Amino acid sequence: MRHVRSMSQPHLSPDGRSVLLTVTDSTADGAKNHLWLVDIKQNTARQLTWSEAGEKRGESQGKWMPDGDSILFLAHRGEHTQLYRLPMEGGEARAYDLKIAPPVDTSTLADAIPPRKEESSPAKIEPLPIDVQNYDPSPDGKWIAILAHDPETPGEKKAHDDKADAVWVDHDPHGSRLYLLDTDNEKMTVAGVPPDVHSIAWSRQGDRLMAVAGGMNNIGDLAPADTTWLVSVGDPAHPRQLKEFPATIQSGVWSEDAKRFYFLAQSTKDAPPGYHDLFVFTFADGSIQDMTPDFTGSLSHEMPLIDDGKILVPAEMGVHVGVLRIDSEKQEPVKFETVTVTQLNTNAKQNGWVWLGASSTQPMTLYYSEKLGHNEKPLNAPTLLPATWPQINSQVVSWKNEGQSIEGLLYLPPQAATHKVPLIVDVHGGPTGAFEDSYYPLVEYLLGQGWAVLRTNPRGSTGYGAAFAAANKNDLGGADYRDIMTGVDTVIARYPIDATKLGLMGYSYGGEMAGFVEGKTDRFKAIISGAPVIDQNSEYGTESGSWYDRWFYGKPWEHEADVWRQSPLAGASHAKTPFLLLQGESDTTDPLGQSLEMYRALRQMGVPVEMVQYPREDHGPLAGGIFGSPTPEPWHGFDGRQRIVKFFKTAFGE
Template identity: 30%
Template sequence: MGKHLGLGAVGVFLLFGCAAHAPAEVRRSSEPAIPSISSSRTTTPSRAEPRSSALTPERAVRFRRVLELRFSPNGSRLACVVSEAKGAAVETHIWMADVRSGDIHPFTDSPKSERAPRWAPDGRSLAFLSSRGGEMQVHVMPADGGEAREITSHEGGVSDFRWAPDGKSMAFIAYEPDANRKPDAPQVADRPQDVPRLWTVDLASKTTRPITRDSLRIDEFDVAGPGHLLAIASEQPKSETWNTAIYDIAMADGTTRLLTRPAPPFSDLLSSPSGTRFATVRTRDRGPIGHDLFVQSASGHEEARNATAKIDRAVRNARWQNDAVVVARVANGFRNTLHRIDLRGASTPIELPHSAAVFDVARDGTIAFAGVDFDRQAEVYVKPTAGPIRQLGHLQEGWDDTPLSSAEVFRFQSFDGRSVEAALMKPPPSAPKSAEKSPLVLLVHGGPNSNFSAMYYWFGAWAQLLAARGYQVLMVNPRGSTGYGEDFMKANRGDWGGGDFKDLLAALDTVLARGEVDPERLGIAGWSYGAEMAQWAIGHTPRFKAAVSGAGVFDQFAEFGTQTDPTTDEWHFGTPWEQPETFLRNSPFAFIRNAKTPTLILHGDADRNNPVGQSKALYRALKRLGVETELVIYPGEPHGPRKVKNQIDILERMVRWFDTHLSSRLASP
């Protein structure tokens, strides 16, 4: 998708806590005196001092997140990718669960990180990517534990890999080694050696050789039986358009055969266990993101079949149980649900007590999933083919004394009669009390083709922190969101700030009609597309008395020419030289002269999705207009903040901004 990060979905924010430090660059205009917020550490309390249950920014980011689950070939073990804070850094490691006993424990514990576990065909060892040597390389470790052995030492690192069916070699994606690819070297655009290629490595000798030519860019791949790979690739790597296709590639000599060219975009290529079929997530027509699971023969001699057409919900990912049965995880409103799809018959929903953040399926049909909710941190569960669901061990630590708020999910009729879904989080009984009516913050998710999910994650921590301080928090999935069918997902094409913004205001009016919220103490906040909607709001209505904009887009013209991947924007708007009026109509800068709302602006200076110049331009405009504003730039941060100190700093500043402008009558917690 490239541009606008979907913060409601499982995304790149692997965010946890440690001590906060100030970012390097902070700019203020018309700055009031702002009270400080303490960021107390979570420590073991003494007998004389009862442990505090208040949720702080530092506590809010200190949790474990399950990113991937992988059953061993016989289903007896489960490799789990778990991300957490260790010291000042976020680390991702592999845990191992014994499915029968329920024991779960760390399997790797290097000073760096590991991810992408892949079982050997015989199940005796586990391969994974690790940065313990600096760059990401493939390592192999015995399934019973021991020392990890580095398999690749490829210059530039490895981004993905697969075992060959005989377990004697692997295929992987990497760049051509190049001594001139240094951070301080001249950056020449579209060099052939900068195209990701397929390589193979022999495990015994560690001999590496290329499989594909450098004119074929490899985006994804999977093994399709002995000697063959399937790949999503492009023969026009310089063209910044949707031009990928699916190819069959011989591992021996790289012979490439075009299989199919589906309507773009498509992703999540997944070969069946025998390699006779493959699945991809794609759209029925075109864009903006993949929506349905299509299955077809690896021979290329049959048409692709939409296996989830009757479900009509956005497919997050899928796993093959066997050649005839595939399990799909779909966004169904605020929950992620699972469906077992028998390609010989109908699909069946799998009943789960919680939303599924990630999952896997064993060959016998046993399901493993990470169960989450608004007020539930991730834990790993197993649903056998017969018998009750069981939790495997206990991942989270130190949260028993910190209750989280749940949320009421409701539907309302928008301005044009369309049914839209939202969630309202209210302060818990322990929160500080306001006057008769509460302040409210409207949070807007990223995307726009994403959604809010019932789960705890970094952006979800915004809601929890605000609720803990006495705010009501409104989270809306307006038109353009996933989880409500492909037509709904496409309903804001070329109309950002139109119907979607009216949906947000209609949700707000629905909540205000209940009479519990003070209409004079309303705030709005978001990241990425959500930030763009916050910028849009301050240029269109005086209703909001404070706004927070994180990594947003202010000028669609400039952003199209400077972002990493413009393809999704082109689907929404066309190109600026062909459709200038559309780009102008969808740019917050065109209406910023109406702004009066105090606005906090946050951005990473290494953001390639929405370059930091977008926030600098917003800051300059608000200063010129005399609007109270503050710009905070985080050095080295990409589109989503990765450094723990910056994650905490953002939460502290967000809460402080709203406390200052909306909650003067709130007592301190």
């Protein structure tokens, strides 16, 4: 599994003849990205970019310039992440020389440590190189919008080197700023948008763009605080704030005539943070309309697209992921041959469409069609998996519990044709997440051990509407736990499952559910918990943001009984099952202390418990590595998978 590759970000060329995409290789030194070019007519692929000696990250975020004569990409070569331009007719990629006068120098402030001598004046700082975080060329190719974090000044670097680096919490004046690069003279202008810009969208005419800025210094922990700004390329220093937009806005797209702007934002229904509806803003009267108030799936966070005046939004619909076509009168799914469709893309002429498709028996595949929904064909992109890897079909299973219809995906190994097999129950993260009918290397790895795998979408999951996503509010570890256990009973009754050999695993919310299961039942032989929440009180005070948790149960000091009831640690006195904890040391989502609390509690209760910490690992990267994706720390993922299999084998007596 350490040699599994992934691909992402397909971009159709302006002439519709080829596709640019990013392929991520897994090497012994970590994940490395390269850009590939796929010729649609010839159906052939070739690698387009190569890393320089000693460069570990590779090239990413490839995009076409609108004329199709060159591509842009990011690469970290030397000390900074730079924007490169590669001519398609041949030649070397050239880095733009992007430097700015630092907007802020904390070493010159009046309260700087060590203090600046009163008689001295701050030295003039020459323009410094920036690290490009994101970018987007305008449709006419005259401008490139660039997002970059403020560079570290020489004074700040010296203070850090001298260890005069005390951190004043929530008072960092630095942030990600928006710049406009003139592609003719290569001069860069800062836009007057507040720092911490995270989303940009060009108008079709290329004369304006929409920018969304987040709240600085963790203000979003108090309440959503994003602001929306209209930037004119003729006067970028004076953008106009559009105060009509909600503070939860995410990505968006302009209408073709630039009279409307379609965007994703928090649903107006009582739903968990991050559950979005599609809205339309009309410039003429400043009105905003919810276009998906009754949609019974969940809209993806991917950027919407326009097709013949209708909006295309990737969406989860049960265990399937597709694309929803929306206009003012109706919404209907676009028909695809594959059950999971992501990263849909087209060009300005819309003379073709590309996307990534997958199923339980088909790894991620690049697809193309000249007209959306008609005559799609797979393209010969780089191979992601060894040809000998198993591809076992999933079965969608459903059951009812406490007024809800629940779905799951069951995978049976070949051994189930002749005898009963052990069952691994897998719980997804979130809780606003879901298991999709796609190809998962870790599932195939578990099936290879002769074990069945059940992946459940209990109440609180996405893909089933706002009411379902909100059905576990103030009830974490309650009915959602019983949804899962009812699913276990269902598959035991219907399929050749050995009820004496059950295991359960999960990561993030799945790891939290593993903690609940530990204290509620002894039916499982072994339980594995990755990056869990164990104590809602300490989690609330130490996690990177509390807005999400606050929706579920409020402020802990105002709801002590509810918060403790929804903490797995509350059930530790009833724990009996062998328990394995896998935790990243640098996790800020569900910090290290959560796993340490569970480890100490179970150890003192005499329960067989093991804990493994992974240095440098944050929440998402460790999960990706264990699940089989290329990551910066490939050996951590390898170690995690080996421990998972060994822990279950020991428990099953194998």
